[in-house]
Amino acid sequence: MSKERVNFGSKLGMVLATAGSAVGLGNVWRFPYMTGQNGGAVFIMGYIGCVVLLGLPCMMSEFIIGRHGAANTGRAYGKMGTHSLWRLVGCMSVLTGFLITGYYAVVSGWCLQYIFSSAFGELNGNPTYITEYFKDFSSAPLQPVIWTVAILAMTHFVIIHGVRSGIERASKIMMPLLFILLLVVVVGSCMLPGAGRGIEFLFRPDFSKLDSNMFLAAMGQSFYSLSIGMGCICTFASYFSRQANLMKSAVNIVLIDSLIAILAGLMIFPAAFSVGVNPDSGPSLIFITLPNVFREAFASMPILGTIIATGFYILLSLAALTSLISLHEVSTAFFYEELHTTRKKAATIVTVSCCIMGAFCSLSIGGRDWLMIGGKSLFDVFDFVTGQIFLPIVGFLTCLFLGWVVPRKTVKDEFTNWGTLRSTLFGVYMVLIRYVCPVCIVAIFLNQLGVI
Ligand code: PFF
Numbered sequence: 001m002s003k004e005r006v007n008f009g010s011k012l013g014m015v016l017a018t019a020g021s022a023v024g025l026g027n028v029w030r031f032p033y034m035t036g037q038n039g040g041a042v043f044i045m046g047y048i049g050c051v052v053l054l055g056l057p058c059m060m061s062e063f064i065i066g067r068h069g070a071a072n073t074g075r076a077y078g079k080m081g082t083h084s085l086w087r088l089v090g091c092m093s094v095l096t097g098f099l100i101t102g103y104y105a106v107v108s109g110w111c112l113q114y115i116f117s118s119a120f121g122e123l124n125g126n127p128t129y130i131t132e133y134f135k136d137f138s139s140a141p142l143q144p145v146i147w148t149v150a151i152l153a154m155t156h157f158v159i160i161h162g163v164r165s166g167i168e169r170a171s172k173i174m175m176p177l178l179f180i181l182l183l184v185v186v187v188g189s190c191m192l193p194g195a196g197r198g199i200e201f202l203f204r205p206d207f208s209k210l211d212s213n214m215f216l217a218a219m220g221q222s223f224y225s226l227s228i229g230m231g232c233i234c235t236f237a238s239y240f241s242r243q244a245n246l247m248k249s250a251v252n253i254v255l256i257d258s259l260i261a262i263l264a265g266l267m268i269f270p271a272a273f274s275v276g277v278n279p280d281s282g283p284s285l286i287f288i289t290l291p292n293v294f295r296e297a298f299a300s301m302p303i304l305g306t307i308i309a310t311g312f313y314i315l316l317s318l319a320a321l322t323s324l325i326s327l328h329e330v331s332t333a334f335f336y337e338e339l340h341t342t343r344k345k346a347a348t349i350v351t352v353s354c355c356i357m358g359a360f361c362s363l364s365i366g367g368r369d370w371l372m373i374g375g376k377s378l379f380d381v382f383d384f385v386t387g388q389i390f391l392p393i394v395g396f397l398t399c400l401f402l403g404w405v406v407p408r409k410t411v412k413d414e415f416t417n418w419g420t421l422r423s424t425l426f427g428v429y430m431v432l433i434r435y436v437c438p439v440c441i442v443a444i445f446l447n448q449l450g451v452i
Contacts, residue, residue: 007241008240014168015253017167018236018237018249020174021233021327022253022254023322025108025323026221028267032268036279038218041204043209044262046210050218054223054436059250061401062234063249064246065090067244071333074090080406086405096230101330104320105155105358106148111286130288130295148358149358151317155324155325181314185311188308196270223444225261226253230391230394243417246415274297277293332346361379364378393445396445403433
């Protein structure tokens with residue numbers, strides 16, 4: 001069965017949809033706490049360096065493979081490769097995206113629950129209460145599973161409407177909304193008394209904090225934040241038109257992603273510093289530290305506090321949803337084309353299996369013995385295997401593939417739209433993808449495994 005392949009309908013839609021994949025929990029939650037843990041402004045400077053030297057070339061590589069193949073990620077690697085084994089790398093990328101969908105949906109579901117928790121004042125209590133509230137909720141058997149299924153159902157709804165009327169249309173609505181909400185919360189946070197210290201932490205570098213761990217953390221964050229190595233960028237690029245300027249699109253997406261991450265910092269640090277909380281608390285930041293911060297910071301204006309907190313969880317859910325849509329699309333496109341079925345059936349296979357995976361991941365958080373592997377919860381195992389093993393392997397092999405295996409002319413043709421665009425940066429791109437990126441990815445990999 002041969003299928004007509006669709007493209008994004010407009011440049012704006014194409015950039016917003018891909019930026020939607022990049023902008024996610026990683027920007028609003030992971031970036032601020034990593035900035036907090038790694039010395040503020042110096043980390044941001046290192047991060048920007050990593051985004052330009054690593055993130056951008058890796059994103060370009062996925063664009064090149066995806067658009068060249070005009071097919072799901074597994075097949076796209078195969079079409080570009082000289083050996084069918086390269087198809088396996090594409091399939092591994094799809095598998096990574098598939099597994100991440102399961103556990104990313106769990107945290108995304110928590111964000112939905114917290115919209116209601118904050119709107120109905122359930123988070124008004126002392127710090128111990130807020131900590132217990134989160135622990136009880138996240139380890140409960142039913143409620144978080146229902147939210148996981150709910151957010152996957154929303155994702156499914158968008159996906160079955162297709163690339164243009166589903167993904168593109170949803171991104172055009174959700175991304176501007178997310179941006180406006182973010183600005184509202186940033187203004188609210190920056191107007192608090194003592195907010196200046198947070199802004200200073202974010203923008204005044206303290207070079208004594210500069211070390212190799214900070215750089216490794218910044219590199220890892222740049223990959224995660226740009227959704228690299230998980231098939232999303234490659235799948236979306238397969239819907240790009242032949243006229244799309246890949247370099248310009250990649251730069252726009254990277255700028256949007258970084259701007260939103262920095263705005264998220266401007267939302268969190270001023271509020272946290274204004275109540276004397278140091279926002280380096282790690283993963284519990286958005287569900288434990290921030291509710292406390294909002295409650296204390298707006299103690300004299302509780303209604304404004306409720307509005308700001310609710311707005312925050314809505315924007316978090318939007319960010320999560322746009323990323324989830326792109327993750328879901330990776331596997332949907334794969335099943336759709338490989339199983340020769342309808343898009344609706346392919347999406348249903350993905351949604352149902354991700355609901356099952358998500359339910360097990362969610363249940364494992366309560367420490368249920370039968371969902372522990374080697375002392376770790378299934379949730380942590382998924383996170384570890386995908387983020388720290390599969391992702392670097394796929395990223396590394398992708399660099400080798402484009403840098404050393406695919407004929408230079410094929411890569412250059414895609415890079416320059418068959419010679420119609422300037423090729424000034426092509427040489428720089430090749431050096432980065434051949435030498436700099438693979439070495440850095442190996443360093444991140446070994447660092448995450450504790451070897452260096
Ligand atoms: N880039 C997303 C974020 O910053 O939250 C996370 C993500 C989405 C990672 C999709 C990977 C992916 F394929």
